[in-house]
Amino acid sequence: MTHKVLIVTTVSGFLWQFEKNTVEILKSQNAEIHYASNFENPAYAFDQKYFEENRIQIHPISIQKSPYRLKDNFSAWKSLMEIIEKEEIDTLHCHTPVGAVLGRLAARFSKRQVKVIYTAHGFHFYKGAGLKNWLLYYQAERFLARYTDILVTINREDEKRARGFSLKDSGWVMKIPGVGVDRDKFRVRxxxxxxxxxxxxxxxxxxxxxxxxxxxxxxxxxxxxxxxxxxxxxxxxxxxxxxxxxxxxxxxxxxxxxxxxxxxxxxxxxxxxxxxxxxxxxxxxxxxxxxxxxxxxxxxxxxxxxxxxxxxxxxxxxxxxxxxxxxxxxxxxxxxxxxxxxxxxxxxxxxxxxxxxxxxxFGAEESRLYMEQVYRIAWKGEDHPGYKSKNQRNHEPLQSPAFPxxxxxxxxxxxxxx
Structure with missing residues (x-):
């Protein structure tokens, strides 16, 4: 089976800047890669040729970083549902808060059965965050967790918080070491x-x-x-x-x-x-x-x-x-x-x-091992040899020494x- 994966972010430069590892994993599985984002406000510099060279099909949408841009974000949500149905998407991987909200809602209300992965690169609610963050982002995340198959976190505080959410019945909470440092590039010379x-x-x-x-x-x-x-x-x-x-x-x-x-x-x-x-x-x-x-x-x-x-x-x-x-x-x-x-x-x-x-x-190689397992579990579910019942599932997929x-x-x- 050729998987069709839709990656959703708020700003288009995000994939080029942070998710090259994910692209390589999907390519190794011969997956068809689609990318939906706002290409008018990239925020991070990126190389347009990267999408062509990696055969990534891009879908410009009107998604906005601010959750209060209701008209634009509503339009983006409808666009995402259309992409899911037209391109026959079977896996959606969303990033960034608004991308995660719209992506999961689009998967939920589309006419297809879609596996949903959400990588939280840092919840907007945390110890010391303002009341508005807790009233808006925490409540939204707690509600949308029910539409999430795998919730990926990158630090202990967020992982602990995520374990308190009720995911889909087959849902997993995992922690990975970020997107990974390219140790060939970033080294002492x-x-x-x-x-x-x-x-x-x-x-x-x-x-x-x-x-x-x-x-x-x-x-x-x-x-x-x-x-x-x-x-x-x-x-x-x-x-x-x-x-x-x-x-x-x-x-x-x-x-x-x-x-x-x-x-x-x-x-x-x-x-x-x-x-x-x-x-x-x-x-x-x-x-x-x-x-x-x-x-x-x-x-x-x-x-x-x-x-x-x-x-x-x-x-x-x-x-x-x-x-x-x-x-x-x-x-x-x-x-x-x-x-x-x-x-x-x-x-x-x-x-x-x-x-x-x-x-x-925190190397890219370590991060890739974690993400490979995320996709294996998403695509194989209960047939995966590492499957555990729901009350056993809140654990890290791979163990590594953790600094105090x-x-x-x-x-x-x-x-x-x-």
């Missing part, structure tokens, strides 16, 4: 260090700091900029890789804090694997992360991470061992952490070695800890 620093414009012994993320408010760049304003006496350069709606505000904040000579906006970059070779510390201040692949890619390149303490970073940052965790909105925490690592090169080097090692279990949860920062006294 000592011979490239000076070349990368020269390309960035780092002078002499300046400390090289870098963040790679979408430029929006949730990525919390503003806290890092305030932190850097507290250590202006130090010799450093901070590079921001990414684009987004918050760029102008960040540029204005940089100027108002007197950091224009120390902060450089590089825009979206395709050569992060090269640039990371010249970086001393990767700053990752996001208020919310499902996991945080950018930080894991930095770790794979042997760069210690100073990150905000959240459910995603706690999956891989071990405070004091491979990086440092800070209170998300505490600029003083970030300033102290940067200064500690700047003044202790030996500690920084030890963290770099450990960071690289600790990133290994990092302690919550709680406001660090860095000077006394190191």
């Amino acid at each position: 000592f011979e490239k260090r000076q070349e990368a620093r020269a390309a960035l414009g780092v002078k002499g012994e300046e400390l090289c700091l870098l963040t790679a993320a979408l430029l929006d408010k949730e990525k919390n760049y503003q806290t890092v900029l305030h932190a850097l304003a507290q250590i202006k006496d130090m010799a450093f350069r901070y590079y921001i890789c990414g684009e987004g709606p918050y760029r102008k505000a960040l540029e204005e904040q940089t100027a108002s804090l007197g950091l224009k000579e120390k902060v450089v906006f590089l825009g979206f970059r395709r050569d992060l694997d090269f640039l990371l070779q010249g970086v001393d510390i990767f700053l990752f201040p996001s208020l919310r992360e499902g996991l945080g692949m950018a930080a894991l890619e930095a770790m794979a390149c042997g760069v210690p991470v100073v990150g905000a303490d959240n459910r995603g970073t706690r999956e891989y940052i071990r405070h004091g061992e491979n990086g440092l965790l800070c209170q998300p909105r505490n600029a003083g925490d970030f300033a102290a952490a940067i200064r500690i690592l700047a003044q202790n090169p030996s500690l920084r080097n030890k963290m770099a070695v450990r960071a690289r090692k600790d990133s290994w279990r 949860l990092a302690e919550s920062s709680g406001g660090f006294r860095f000077e006394s800890e190191f």
Whole structure:
């Protein structure tokens, strides 16, 4: 049987950026791949040729990131039902909150029997989230779980929450190590260090700091900029890789804090694997992360991470061992952490070695093993040798060593800890 799979996301660049592993799995099974998304607002850069080379049939729909764009999203829902019926889709794999809502509703109300997989790249309801998130996203997810065959999560907090939902009678909850780091691409290349620093414009012994993320408010760049304003006496350069709606505000904040000579906006970059070779510390201040692949890619390149303490970073940052965790909105925490690592090169080097090692279990190969099993279970159901009854089913499909949860920062006294 040739499976016909429809992948649904809110923004078209998502598949190219994060789901190449899934495409390779589907190709290996000779599946027919369809992709529905909003191609007018890609958010992430992507290569149009990728879809042609991998024979992915694209379906532009009017889906919007905001759940309040009711007219556009209603139209997208109807389009998805039409695609499912016209293309005889038997498996739907949805991503992103609105994509997951519309995709599951389309599968439910179409005239076909469709297996539904939802990969939650970080629920919008989490410890510390606002009341609106719990009233809207939590209630929607709890309701739509009944139309879900497999719910895939990428961190412990979300996995635990998902186990409390009532999925389809044959439903599974699984946790995977994210979309996976390309270890052939993101690795330590000592011979490239000076070349990368020269390309960035780092002078002499300046400390090289870098963040790679979408430029929006949730990525919390503003806290890092305030932190850097507290250590202006130090010799450093901070590079921001990414684009987004918050760029102008960040540029204005940089100027108002007197950091224009120390902060450089590089825009979206395709050569992060090269640039990371010249970086001393990767700053990752996001208020919310499902996991945080950018930080894991930095770790794979042997760069210690100073990150905000959240459910995603706690999956891989071990405070004091491979990086440092800070209170998300505490600029003083970030300033102290940067200064500690700047003044202790030996500690920084030890963290770099450990960071690289600790990133290994988040490799693309590991992620692929998990996703292959997701599809095997989706397509074989109770005939699969790993099938268990419903009350046995909330488990990880593959076992791997799990690092202990990092302690919550709680406001660090860095000077006394190191």
